Amino acid sequence: MSNADPTPEASYRVTRYTTAARLNHLVTAGSLVLLAVSGMALFHPSLFFLTGLFGGGAMAREIHPWIGVVLFFGFFGLFFRFWRANLPERGDGEWLRNGGAVLGGHEEKLTEIGRYNAGQKLVFWSMSLLIVVLIVSGLTIWDEYFAAWTSIPTKRIAVLVHAVAAIVAICVWIIHLYAAIWVRGTMDAMTKGSVTGGWAWRHHRRWLRETIGGKSAG
Amino acid sequence: MALTSADLIRRSASSVPPPAAKLPEVAKLIDVSKCIGCKACQSACIEWNDLKPTVGENVGSYQNPHDLSPDTWTLMRFTEWDNPKSGDLEWLIRKDGCMHCSDPGCLKACPAPGAIVQYSNGIVDFVHENCIGCGYCVKGCPFDIPRISKVDEKAYKCTLCSDRVSNGQGPACAKACPTQAIVFGTKEEMKKHADKRIADLKSRGFAEAGLYDPAGVGGTHVMYVLHHADRPEIYAGLPKNPAISAVVELWKGATKYAGLAVVGLAAAAGFVHHIVNGANRVTREDEANAAKLKEKA
Ligand code: HEM
Ligand code: SF4
Numbered sequence: 001m002s003n004a005d006p007t008p009e010a011s012y013r014v015t016r017y018t019t020a021a022r023l024n025h026l027v028t029a030g031s032l033v034l035l036a037v038s039g040m041a042l043f044h045p046s047l048f049f050l051t052g053l054f055g056g057g058a059m060a061r062e063i064h065p066w067i068g069v070v071l072f073f074g075f076f077g078l079f080f081r082f083w084r085a086n087l088p089e090r091g092d093g094e095w096l097r098n099g100g101a102v103l104g105g106h107e108e109k110l111t112e113i114g115r116y117n118a119g120q121k122l123v124f125w126s127m128s129l130l131i132v133v134l135i136v137s138g139l140t141i142w143d144e145y146f147a148a149w150t151s152i153p154t155k156r157i158a159v160l161v162h163a164v165a166a167i168v169a170i171c172v173w174i175i176h177l178y179a180a181i182w183v184r185g186t187m188d189a190m191t192k193g194s195v196t197g198g199w200a201w202r203h204h205r206r207w208l209r210e211t212i213g214g215k216s217a218g
Numbered sequence: 219m220a221l222t223s224a225d226l227i228r229r230s231a232s233s234v235p236p237p238a239a240k241l242p243e244v245a246k247l248i249d250v251s252k253c254i255g256c257k258a259c260q261s262a263c264i265e266w267n268d269l270k271p272t273v274g275e276n277v278g279s280y281q282n283p284h285d286l287s288p289d290t291w292t293l294m295r296f297t298e299w300d301n302p303k304s305g306d307l308e309w310l311i312r313k314d315g316c317m318h319c320s321d322p323g324c325l326k327a328c329p330a331p332g333a334i335v336q337y338s339n340g341i342v343d344f345v346h347e348n349c350i351g352c353g354y355c356v357k358g359c360p361f362d363i364p365r366i367s368k369v370d371e372k373a374y375k376c377t378l379c380s381d382r383v384s385n386g387q388g389p390a391c392a393k394a395c396p397t398q399a400i401v402f403g404t405k406e407e408m409k410k411h412a413d414k415r416i417a418d419l420k421s422r423g424f425a426e427a428g429l430y431d432p433a434g435v436g437g438t439h440v441m442y443v444l445h446h447a448d449r450p451e452i453y454a455g456l457p458k459n460p461a462i463s464a465v466v467e468l469w470k471g472a473t474k475y476a477g478l479a480v481v482g483l484a485a486a487a488g489f490v491h492h493i494v495n496g497a498n499r500v501t502r503e504d505e506a507n508a509a510k511l512k513e514k515a
Contacts, residue, residue, distance in 0.1 A: 008502040011509035042329040042352065044474055045231035057330050057350035058371065103491065105498045143353035143366060153463070156357050160469040167477040171484040178488035183498045197508030198500040208508065212515045 007184075010196035014211055016189040021081055025190060028074030031067045036170050038064040043163055065142045068135065075131050082124060085115045092118035112205040123176045130169040137162035221337050221384040228336035230328035241339040245405040246378065246389060248313050249415055249443040250453065251424070252399035255280060255294055255311040262394030263292045266379065288367035291315055291376040292391060295454035312442070312453040313391070313400070316363045316376040318342050320436030323462040324375075326470050327358025333373075340405065340439035341378045349373055358470075360435060360460040378439065408441060415443045434461030 017025070038060045041050035051060035091111045095102065095118040101109050102119070116124070140150050140158035150158070180186045185199040200208035225241055226234045264271065269289035274282045280296045292315035299308045322342045325334040333348035334355060344355075344364070351371035355364040364373045379389035387393070388402035401411060412429045419427035428447025431437050442456070450456040 008500060008505045011505040012512060044478055045329070045331060046478075048231060048329065048331055051350075057348075061350045061352045062371075103495065105495060141353070141357075143356070144351075144371065147353065147356075147366070152357060152362060153465075156463050156465040156469070159354070159357060160465055160473065163469060163473055163477065167473075167480055170481055174481070174484040174488060178491075182488075182492060182495075185500050196500060196505065197512065198502075198505030201508035201511065202500050202504040208511065212512050 008198060010198065012197045013192075013194040014197060014200050014208065015194045016200075017193045019193060021078075022190055022193055024074060024077045024081065028071060028078055031071040031074055032169075032173060034067050035064060035071060036166070036173070038067070039166050040170075043166070062144070065138060065144075068138050071131065072135050075127070079128055083128075086121045086124040088118075088121065089114065092121065095119070107203060112209075113203065113207070114210070115204060115207040117204070119179065123172055123179075126172050127169065127176075130165050130172065133165040134162060134169065137165065221339070221341070221380055225337045225339070226335050227338045228322070228325055229332050230325050230330060230334040232331040237338050241337065243338075243340045243405040244378070244383060244403065244439060245340065245408040246318075246392060246400060246402050246440045247408040247412055247443065248440065249399045249401075249412075250310065250312055251415070251419055251427075251443060251445045252397045253294075253311045253313065254397055254399075255296065255309075256396065257294050258394040258396055259313055259391030259400060260290075260292055260294060262390040263376070264289070266382070266390035267291065267377070286314065286363065286365055286375075288365045288369070288374040291374065297452065297454050299452050310453050312456060314454065316342065316378070316440065317361055317435070318376075318378050318439035319360075320438065321462065323358035323360050323435070323466060324355035324364055324373075325358070326462060327354040327466055329354055337380070339383070341380045341383065342439075343377050343380050344373055344375060346370075346372050358462065358466050360457060360462060376440075405437075405439065412441065412443050419443070419445055430456070432457075432460050434459050 037050050038054055040047045041054075041057075041060055042048070042064075048057070051057045054060035054063055091113060094111055095113065098110055101107070102117075107113070137158040139146055141155055141162060143155075180190075183203065185196060186203075188195050188199070197208070200211070223234070225237055227237060227240075228234065263269070269291065271283060271287060271289045274284065276282065277284065281294065283290050283293065286293050292313055295312045295314050297310040297312075299310050300306075301308050318340055319342065320340065322334070322336060325336060325342060328334045329352060330348050330350045333345055333350065334342065335345055336342050349372040351366055351373065353366050353373070355373050356362075356366065364375045366373050379387070379391075382389060389400075392400040392402040401408065403411070409429070409431070416427045416429060424445040426448040427443070427445050430442035430444050430447060430450055442450075442453075444450060444453065444456075446452060450458050
């Protein structure tokens with residue numbers, strides 16, 4: 001971070017996501033945010049006013065699980081696009097052990113990173129798990145259609161699990177969003193589908209080598 | 219005098235100022251040993267509250283309809299019980315419905331401000347214009363009472379005829395009961411009345427006769443005189459030690475505070491990190507190195 005120039009001109013751009021992948025991400029991210037807002041409105045009385053964004057309490061209650069259905073299909077798509085690239089590999093342990101250096105902005109001290117670093121992989125796998133938990137517990141408490149499917153004691157556990165999983169998922173989402181803001185140039189991957197050569201060199205050097213060496217982007 | 223917001227002692231998902239003057243606590247006392255199962259109370263409830271349950275099906279039991287519903291707020295539950303001591307077959311009849319708990323699980327679970335209220339006289343009422351139909355009250359109630367309507371997606375249950383009580387009348391069911399198995403008055407009076415009934419039952423050989431006013435929910439404003447008070451569960455599953463489920467307490471207690479705190483901390487951590495470390499920017503060298511790499515490739 002030595003030079004002063006905040007945004008050096010891009011040497012060239014590297015494709016990181018296809019348009020289909022970006023749209024898929026947009027739908028998933030949008031539904032996750034709407035779910036978090038409508039869900040938190042019911043989670044705590046101090047946030048109940050948020051139901052106003054959905055046309056009142058009854059509407060927020062009604063619409064939330066349906067957005068959950070959209071999230072399910074959206075995430076399903078993302079999962080099958082990206083799971084392979086998120087499989088654990090050698091350098092992940094080193095990355096995690098050097099969390100301090102990463103957070104300090106000194107990735108250059110670590111082994112070159114492929115398409116995703118261990119932090120991104122953790123976000124991917126924890127979201128996958130949490131969304132499955134949210135869907136299963138969410139269906140269990142979707143009384144408008146499935147009230148007869150489970151007993152009241154089961155629903156009590158499901159609503160607690162749903163609330164806790166939602167809180168954890170929202171925290172993971174905050175980390176995911178913050179990382180994209182902190183590491184400048186990352187948003188381009190979603191807004192433009194490509195990143196600058198310098199960004200790739202700095203954060204995902206092994207991926208850059210592989211990409212310009214001829215391998216295609218996902 | 220009508221019940222007003224000045225008489226509230228609890229309001230779901232919100233708080234109320236403590237009432238200036240408290241009303242005397244009321245109670246409905248149901249003496250199962252006097253009940254003849256005529257269902258006059260069930261009819262009176264439908265009549266007064268203008269409910270229109272659909273005609274049911276006979277499945278070989280007097281119990282009809284088979285369960286409480288959004289338009290059946292009270293239901294006679296019939297049980298045939300083999301008394302192991304006497305060898306007698308006893309026909310147990312219990313009038314089921316909301317117990318108007320002092321510590322209502324429905325109200326604790328409710329996320330909608332003002333959809334469930336508790337008056338200082340002990341009545342727990344559902345306020346339908348504030349109800350959002352989430353079904354959390356169903357999960358909160360230890361007695362399996364609230365039912366969600368398929369017509370308007372709102373929760374319904376016995377009101378203890380709050381509209382009649384606030385005008386100095388007893389509930390419709392008590393009014394209709396031909397044997398005075400259902401009586402209504404202040405909770406004090408009802409406990410005294412129950413004592414007399416229990417003494418009478420004991421003198422006639424029901425050694426375990428007693429009052430059902432479970433402490434686990436802080437006592438109730440619908441109480442039973444049971445001839446077998448040592449085993450309430452034989453009366454169509456009346457819970458022995460009802461209390462708000464520990465899972466519900468955890469969900470509505472620690473989880474709420476910890477949840478908000480954790481989300482707040484995560485967001486705050488981001489802010490602090492950004493202030494301390496600044497943005498992680500791509501440098502000119504990075505771009506130059508990337509360009510060199512491309513030339514070589
Ligand atoms: C994926 C499918 C999902 C389904 C089927 C679902 C379903 C439900 C249902 C039925 C409720 C009860 C209120 C209502 O009826 O609207 C609820 C509450 C809630 N949901 Fe979801 N949900 C899903 C996903 C999510 C996600 C992804 C989040 C957060 C990121 C979330 C956060 C919440 C929260 C915070 C509550 C309130 C819990 C409480 O009151 O303590 N849900 N959900
Ligand atoms: S019996 Fe159930 S519905 Fe009635 S006050 Fe108690 S918790 Fe609420």
